[in-house]
Amino acid sequence: xxxxxxxxxxxxxxxxxxxxLALISGREPAMVWHADTQLPAGTDLxxxxxxxxxxxxxxxxxxxxxxxxxxxxxxHAAMGGLTLAVCNGFQIACEAGxxxxxxxxxxxxxxxxxxxxxxxxxxxxxxxxxxxxxQVIRVPTAxxxxxxxxxxxxxxxLEGEGRVIFRYVAPDGAxxxxxxxxxxxxxxxxxxxxxxxxxxMMPHPENHVESALGVTDGRGLFEGLVEALDxxx
Amino acid sequence: xxxxxxxxxxxxxAEHGLKPDEYKRxxxxxxxxxxxxxxxxxxxxxxxHCSYKSSKVHLRTLPTKGPHVIQGPGENAGVIDIGDGLACxxxxxxxxxxxxxxxxxxxxxxxxxxLRDVFTMGARPIACLNALSFGDPKHPKTRHLVSGVVAGxxxxxxxFGVPTVxxxxxxxxxxxxxxxxxxxxxxxxxxxxxxxxAASGVGMPIVYLGSKTGRDGIHGASMASAEFGEDSExxxxxxxxxxxxxxxxxxxxxxxxxxxxxxxAIQDMGAAGLTCSAVEMGAKxxxxxxxxxxxxxCREDGMSAYEMMLSESQERMLMVLKPEKEKExxxxxxxxxxxFAIVGETTPGKRFIVxxxxxxxxxxxxxxxGDQAPEYKRPWVNAAKPAxxxxxxxxxxxxxxxxxxxxxxxxxxxxxxxVWEQYDHIILGNTVQRPGGDxxxxxxxxxxxxxxxxxxxxxxxxxxxxFEGGKQxxxxxxxxxxxxxxxPLAVTDNLNFGNPERPEIMxxxxxxxxxxxxxxxxxxxxxxxxxxxxYNETKFPGEDSGRAILPTPSIGGVGLLDDFTKSATLAFKxxxxxxxxxxxxxxxxxxxxxxxxxxxxxxxxxxxxxxxEERENGDFVRALILDGSASAAHDLSDGGLAVALAEMxxxxxxxxxxxxxxxxxxxxxxxxxxxxxxxLVTVPAAQVKAVLERAKAASIPVWAIGTTxxxxxxxxxxxxxxxxxLREHFEGWLxxxxxxxxxQA
Numbered sequence: 001x002x003x004x005x006x007x008x009x010x011x012x013x014x015x016x017x018x019x020x021l022a023l024i025s026g027r028e029p030a031m032v033w034h035a036d037t038q039l040p041a042g043t044d045l046x047x048x049x050x051x052x053x054x055x056x057x058x059x060x061x062x063x064x065x066x067x068x069x070x071x072x073x074x075x076h077a078a079m080g081g082l083t084l085a086v087c088n089g090f091q092i093a094c095e096a097g098x099x100x101x102x103x104x105x106x107x108x109x110x111x112x113x114x115x116x117x118x119x120x121x122x123x124x125x126x127x128x129x130x131x132x133x134x135q136v137i138r139v140p141t142a143x144x145x146x147x148x149x150x151x152x153x154x155x156x157x158l159e160g161e162g163r164v165i166f167r168y169v170a171p172d173g174a175x176x177x178x179x180x181x182x183x184x185x186x187x188x189x190x191x192x193x194x195x196x197x198x199x200x201m202m203p204h205p206e207n208h209v210e211s212a213l214g215v216t217d218g219r220g221l222f223e224g225l226v227e228a229l230d231x232x233x
Numbered sequence: 234x235x236x237x238x239x240x241x242x243x244x245x246x247a248e249h250g251l252k253p254d255e256y257k258r259x260x261x262x263x264x265x266x267x268x269x270x271x272x273x274x275x276x277x278x279x280x281x282h283c284s285y286k287s288s289k290v291h292l293r294t295l296p297t298k299g300p301h302v303i304q305g306p307g308e309n310a311g312v313i314d315i316g317d318g319l320a321c322x323x324x325x326x327x328x329x330x331x332x333x334x335x336x337x338x339x340x341x342x343x344x345x346x347x348l349r350d351v352f353t354m355g356a357r358p359i360a361c362l363n364a365l366s367f368g369d370p371k372h373p374k375t376r377h378l379v380s381g382v383v384a385g386x387x388x389x390x391x392x393f394g395v396p397t398v399x400x401x402x403x404x405x406x407x408x409x410x411x412x413x414x415x416x417x418x419x420x421x422x423x424x425x426x427x428x429x430x431a432a433s434g435v436g437m438p439i440v441y442l443g444s445k446t447g448r449d450g451i452h453g454a455s456m457a458s459a460e461f462g463e464d465s466e467x468x469x470x471x472x473x474x475x476x477x478x479x480x481x482x483x484x485x486x487x488x489x490x491x492x493x494x495x496x497x498a499i500q501d502m503g504a505a506g507l508t509c510s511a512v513e514m515g516a517k518x519x520x521x522x523x524x525x526x527x528x529x530x531c532r533e534d535g536m537s538a539y540e541m542m543l544s545e546s547q548e549r550m551l552m553v554l555k556p557e558k559e560k561e562x563x564x565x566x567x568x569x570x571x572x573f574a575i576v577g578e579t580t581p582g583k584r585f586i587v588x589x590x591x592x593x594x595x596x597x598x599x600x601x602x603g604d605q606a607p608e609y610k611r612p613w614v615n616a617a618k619p620a621x622x623x624x625x626x627x628x629x630x631x632x633x634x635x636x637x638x639x640x641x642x643x644x645x646x647x648x649x650x651x652v653w654e655q656y657d658h659i660i661l662g663n664t665v666q667r668p669g670g671d672x673x674x675x676x677x678x679x680x681x682x683x684x685x686x687x688x689x690x691x692x693x694x695x696x697x698x699x700f701e702g703g704k705q706x707x708x709x710x711x712x713x714x715x716x717x718x719x720x721p722l723a724v725t726d727n728l729n730f731g732n733p734e735r736p737e738i739m740x741x742x743x744x745x746x747x748x749x750x751x752x753x754x755x756x757x758x759x760x761x762x763x764x765x766x767x768y769n770e771t772k773f774p775g776e777d778s779g780r781a782i783l784p785t786p787s788i789g790g791v792g793l794l795d796d797f798t799k800s801a802t803l804a805f806k807x808x809x810x811x812x813x814x815x816x817x818x819x820x821x822x823x824x825x826x827x828x829x830x831x832x833x834x835x836x837x838x839x840x841x842x843x844x845x846e847e848r849e850n851g852d853f854v855r856a857l858i859l860d861g862s863a864s865a866a867h868d869l870s871d872g873g874l875a876v877a878l879a880e881m882x883x884x885x886x887x888x889x890x891x892x893x894x895x896x897x898x899x900x901x902x903x904x905x906x907x908x909x910x911x912x913l914v915t916v917p918a919a920q921v922k923a924v925l926e927r928a929k930a931a932s933i934p935v936w937a938i939g940t941t942x943x944x945x946x947x948x949x950x951x952x953x954x955x956x957x958x959l960r961e962h963f964e965g966w967l968x969x970x971x972x973x974x975x976x977q978a
Binding site: 009010012013015016019020051052054055056057110111112113114140142144204206207210212213 | 384387388391392393394476477478479481482569570653654655656657658659660661662663664665676680797798
């Protein structure tokens with residue numbers, strides 16, 4: 001799997017992501033600077049990592065979405081190339097028009113760093129083939145603006161087309177507002193685009209991959225991606 | 234000719250915080266009246282915050298050496314050897330005054346400042362901690378301060394991208410007018426690639442890097458060197474504004490040019506900005522410095538030399554570069570979108586010369602400014618020591634079970650989850666033990682080594698007996714590192730006190746330092762960096778003297794684990810294990826949380842700290858952890874045995890049944906007394922005998938006092954308390970308080 005991790009000024013989880021990609025795919029990802037205009041040739045997977053691109057001083061992700069490299073990412077996605085957008089990456093992907101909706105301030109108006117439980121809604125995507133549909137995974141969140149909001153039509157479409165991939169749930173998998181960490185509409189934690197090749201999610205699967213540090217529920221996402229790409233190759 | 238307008242009047246001198254005798258020293262030194270810019274420079278360099286003039290003579294008594302110490306106090310941060318060619322760089326620093334005036338920005342820039350101290354030395358920051366002291370929860374301002382400070386620490390650290398892995402939060406009415414924000418940063422560097430502030434070589438370019446200079450924070454360091462009065466609110470413009478985004482860029486750019494070998498010397502612009510950084514670089518390198526202020530990148534037009542020299546705009550650095558690497562360094566800074574300007578050069582003459590608009594605005598002897606600031610041996614008195622309190626004379630206001638439920642819901646002992654959930658504590662992917670345990674543990678690079686980190690102090694002990702309190706702060710930190718299995722290596726100290734011109738405050742300071750020195754020596758736990766914050770007091774209208782904070786010498790400790798996977802946590806692991814109490818219990822209620830919270834008394838002598846016992850008991854517990862005998866470990870501190878047991882149960886959801894208190898100690902004193910040098914460990918039932926025999930052979934006092942299991946905690950014959958109920962008490966108070974659901978005064 002040849003992956004490329006985008007680096008915008010102010011991004012700060014690119015090292016976590018690169019380490020996890022190298023750990024699970026066995027190959028160091030390329031780190032791609034925001035001012036570049038091209039992705040490395042043969043890139044299978046583009047990752048937009050978490051952080052505070054441009055300090056989040058405008059709307060989160062708004063400036064990064066207009067960086068030179070994002071044209072290349074849009075072209076990659078339009079060709080069906082896989083794109084994983086996590087946390088600030090999800091915000092950037094929404095601002096770049098790769099995904100619908102927007103991430104608003106958390107309902108309680110505070111930054112929250114906490115392990116959450118996600119229900120994997122589908123296992124038939126390249127991002128979730130490492131899980132079973134309905135499985136509950138534990139991954140950390142660390143964000144102040146992860147409250148997913150879209151107009152009613154968009155939400156209905158996302159739900160109707162099965163594009164909600166991860167949802168905040170209680171540890172037993174039940175929908176429960178108390179476990180919807182940021183107040184997202186329909187407890188949405190992650191969605192895919194129409195074509196199914198761009199995933200945006202707020203939690204950080206890349207931080208839960210090593211047994212020596214505890215929980216490893218994030219591994220499935222990366223192992224699934226490696227498998228999907230190796231099969232395609 | 235140095236422009237000499239306006240005229241320097243005694244009022245102007247006083248406004249700059251210089252005492253008449255200090256101003257006379259200025260006149261003697263330069264043989265003429267200073268310019269306004271020069272007066273500002275003296276004021277910045279000779280205030281308490283920058284010069285340590287009241288504390289220096291005492292700080293010299295601290296032990297600062299050890300086999301693993303690479304750099305002790307005096308640089309941007311301390312440096313210790315952690316093996317494998319790596320060094321740990323760390324320091325703790327206060328941002329107390331700004332955080333009271335403007336809590337969000339004050340706390341945020343406190344974090345920014347300490348991070349800069351660490352990466353200035355070539356280290357990549359890997360963790361932050363903090364020690365926070367707030368006023369009485371009932372004080373109308375406290376909630377606002379907690380909310381702002383916590384958001385500010387999170388806002389800066391989260392954006393910068395360093396995990397905030399631990400800390401402490403306490404409340405006491407004595408912090409009503411002066412909250413404390415002590416921030417600690419820890420970084421990792423290659424041992425042979427540490428960067429220092431001392432410039433070397435004549436005619437080397439001095440480069441200004443980072444954000445532009447604005448009019449913010451002018452006289453911040455002087456503000457931090459005076460007590461508060463009614464006008465403290467009006468000092469808001471002296472607080473700087475933080476920009477973690479720029480700091481993150483500055484970090485990456487600095488590490489890149491260091492890696493490329495461009496840097497000779499580097500100093501961050503913290504307190505007193507350009508003045509302090511330029512003077513320190515020159516003075517430490519025995520060189521002069523000439524600055525050309527026309528080259529300084531400014532945020533606004535028309536800034537005077539005075540303003541530029543005293544601005545505390547954040548996210549700025551000063552460097553001496555290798556001339557042949559100038560272009561390469563500039564390209565790296567431009568790539569990161571940061572300002573880069575050559576603003577001066579090193580000179581042979583040991584003068585500090587500042588030019589602006591064609592004039593020389595300052596021409597001063599650089600060594601006297603830096604190394605030879607005034608130094609005081611301020612008079613001090615020891616307060617009378619309170620007598621020890623006999624536990625038999627403390628009437629228990631309620632049963633032990635009721636008391637435990639109440640205590641774990643008090644502001645000091647309750648869960649601080651509401652606070653640390655606002656800090657990203659997992660970024661960088663190395664957090665082994667998250668907040669909530671005895672010490673945080675972070676993996677070093679790809680392991681197997683790990684660092685244990687903790688910040689500690691018990692101010693009420695320091696108030697009652699500064700010497701014992703100083704000892705206890707160090708011992709508790711050492712104990713917390715030990716309780717996760719780490720070998721304690723070194724500390725940074727952040728000494729927060731009131732007005733040193735008052736002999737009784739100076740007495741607290743001297744006593745605490747003596748205690749710290751004694752404990753650091755006995756535990757081979759040297760002080761490698763630190764910070765002093767004085768004048769933490771407020772004069773209220775109609776009062777003759779200010780109200781000082783409790784003496785609060787925060788200790789930030791670093792310990793090493795050879796294998797991070799062997800670190801112990803405090804949670805009970807499984808049912809049916811034996812609970813062992815290590816260390817002597819006498820039932821010491823004097824200055825305990827129990828006495829204060831449930832009996833409404835802050836009395837008696839604090840528990841004495843026997844440093845030999847500390848060391849022996851700690852070494853025994855660490856050995857049990859590292860050889861796998863102990864399945865859980867926890868140190869005993871505030872709230873004593875019962876609170877420690879409750880914490881172990883709540884962390885796991887597993888209950889425990891304990892034997893009753895021994896006959897010779899009153900039950901409430903046994904369960905809630907705060908005797909020192911104690912730990913709880915759990916071991917599998919089959920190993921109890923062997924562990925007790927080991928203890929006996931090593932003359933370590935250890936008792937099997939109970940067994941884990943069930944869903945309730947039962948202390949002797951007291952009513953069982955469901956762990957679930959304990960958690961409700963423990964987790965409930967802070968969120969309810971911050972939501973405004975509890976009655977305010």
